[in-house]
Amino acid sequence: MLDDSVIRRKRTQQRERERALRRLVRDREKLAALSAGGSEERPIHVTSASVIEVRVRHLACPQCSGEYKIQDHRAPASGIRSVDVTCQICGVSRTLWFRIVSAEAN
């Protein structure tokens, strides 16, 4: 037999679990934004545009380790590429940033 306090406690636990889960998702997104390729300020360096999609295919979704599906590949500035991707498993969308650096430079 469940009295009100048991039901309330269960609801509270459920809410806390959901909150913890949301926090985890948010933290992973924050981490992804801070890691290489997560923002325009922190692009992944590549030696040519042709390797970008290969690199994307080797990256894993920070939420579920799923593979990305490339949605769009843009060149917002010279030497800068941004690739819109969607995780094939959890469906999260993000933009990955690349900077093309010449292998001969320096």
Ligand SMILES: [Zn+2]
């Ligand atoms: Zn995912």
